[in-house]
Amino acid sequence: MLSGITLTGIHEWEVPLGYVPDMRVSGRLFLSETLGEALEEGAARQLANVATLPGIIGHSFGMPDIHWGYGFPIGGVAAFSEDEGIISPGGVGFDINCGVRLIATPLTLGDLTDRTSIITELFKKIPTGVGSKGSLRFSGSALDELLGRGSAYVIEEGLGLPDDALLCEENGHMKDADPDLVSEKARKRGEPQCGTLGSGNHFLELQVVSKIHDPLTAQAFGITEGSICCMIHCGSRGLGHQVCTDHIRNMEKASKRYGIRLPDRQLACAPLTSSEGQNYFGAMAAAANYAWANRQIITHDLRTLFESLFRIDYNEMPLIYDVAHNIAKWEEHIVSGKTQRVCVHRKGATRAFGPGRAELPGKYRDTGQPVIIPGSMGTASFLLAGTETAMQKTFGSTCHGAGRVGSRKAAKKALRGSEVSADLKKQGIIVMAPSGDAIAEEAPSMYKPSEEVVRVVDEAGLSRIIATLMPLGVIKG
DNA sequence: ATGTAC
Numbered sequence: 001m002l003s004g005i006t007l008t009g010i011h012e013w014e015v016p017l018g019y020v021p022d023m024r025v026s027g028r029l030f031l032s033e034t035l036g037e038a039l040e041e042g043a044a045r046q047l048a049n050v051a052t053l054p055g056i057i058g059h060s061f062g063m064p065d066i067h068w069g070y071g072f073p074i075g076g077v078a079a080f081s082e083d084e085g086i087i088s089p090g091g092v093g094f095d096i097n098c099g100v101r102l103i104a105t106p107l108t109l110g111d112l113t114d115r116t117s118i119i120t121e122l123f124k125k126i127p128t129g130v131g132s133k134g135s136l137r138f139s140g141s142a143l144d145e146l147l148g149r150g151s152a153y154v155i156e157e158g159l160g161l162p163d164d165a166l167l168c169e170e171n172g173h174m175k176d177a178d179p180d181l182v183s184e185k186a187r188k189r190g191e192p193q194c195g196t197l198g199s200g201n202h203f204l205e206l207q208v209v210s211k212i213h214d215p216l217t218a219q220a221f222g223i224t225e226g227s228i229c230c231m232i233h234c235g236s237r238g239l240g241h242q243v244c245t246d247h248i249r250n251m252e253k254a255s256k257r258y259g260i261r262l263p264d265r266q267l268a269c270a271p272l273t274s275s276e277g278q279n280y281f282g283a284m285a286a287a288a289n290y291a292w293a294n295r296q297i298i299t300h301d302l303r304t305l306f307e308s309l310f311r312i313d314y315n316e317m318p319l320i321y322d323v324a325h326n327i328a329k330w331e332e333h334i335v336s337g338k339t340q341r342v343c344v345h346r347k348g349a350t351r352a353f354g355p356g357r358a359e360l361p362g363k364y365r366d367t368g369q370p371v372i373i374p375g376s377m378g379t380a381s382f383l384l385a386g387t388e389t390a391m392q393k394t395f396g397s398t399c400h401g402a403g404r405v406g407s408r409k410a411a412k413k414a415l416r417g418s419e420v421s422a423d424l425k426k427q428g429i430i431v432m433a434p435s436g437d438a439i440a441e442e443a444p445s446m447y448k449p450s451e452e453v454v455r456v457v458d459e460a461g462l463s464r465i466i467a468t469l470m471p472l473g474v475i476k477g
Numbered sequence: 478a479t480g481t482a483c
Binding site: 070093094095096098130131189198199200201202235236237238240241242244245326 | 478479480481
């Protein structure tokens, strides 16, 4: 572990005041000894830098998948007070509401013997890759509706089941969204892209439930051992990216205007009460709604394809849950014994609300919310449940995934996509992507083991492991 | 992550 950072609990480390100058609160990191050895000095410094920002409450948090990011670390969580706090695009990330959802099916392994043809059909149906366009166009008032209402709008347009929106974090819709705050440039980028996967670590994957760790909760979540489910990981595409870019420029000016001292200009931010802060919030929320609509349309395409490939019905493929990995939002948390409204930034982190929270759908209110943690192409993904400990310790937050070990550039140099695909095929996993490089960059060996990250949050109490999901076939960008 | 460049 880096010097100055000390163990204070189970997998819990303190980044003390003074780790960088002007920290207002200390940092908290959740790491095993092994993951601690891999902690980048830059990521620890970024975590400490966040602790210097006005109005931060509690601690600046780092999850076990923490790594260096734009300004704020990826795998970071920070909450800010309503009156003195700030909002920062760097604390959300470029891919606003990048997130993941899990869909159940009535299928079992025996139904998926010809995985190559199933993955081929999915790859034909769902556009992937940088700049990819879908078959639908949302412009003018349709785009306003989509940005303003998220999942609910596309479901009303016939692209989902009535319950789908309720089974998303925030019910698939941030009500603070203001489509008028999304620039024309961002809108233009978004018009043809809703219903597309994108590139990088985004994917659609067919998985088998290989192990149930908690039968009662698994039952409440609607999954059984041996059943097939589908995980979709994507975000707000070029639209969200453009919203972030647009507002970072504004925020750089705003930080100066409000006299906020920044240890790193990538922490550009504005008071939550300022017009710049509220403008970003409204645009970010609209981009978040776009991302939920995006995952919803892909879900619709999956269901209609599976209806035609198998003898199953659209409504036999319910959404288990949909979580955001990159978002900032208002939430009520108990701070020093009092309920307080705070703006929680989660960047590469997942909400993990425990039992009893009013925001959760009735059927998950006793178990805590489903938390969906993707692994890499060849490794396990996990379904977990939120906990009361997460409410008390991390503003109801946990990790979001495995985290890279090597750069994309290094991956392309060291590996050939065709060899990675062949290796995966030997394990029974079929991979399709627009290019070999896309597969090389995402090779399982380029990611930390997801098991270790999930073990840490489980043992630290930030969430509970409910089920292990093993990959069978994947389409990537 | 991203029409991978202001």
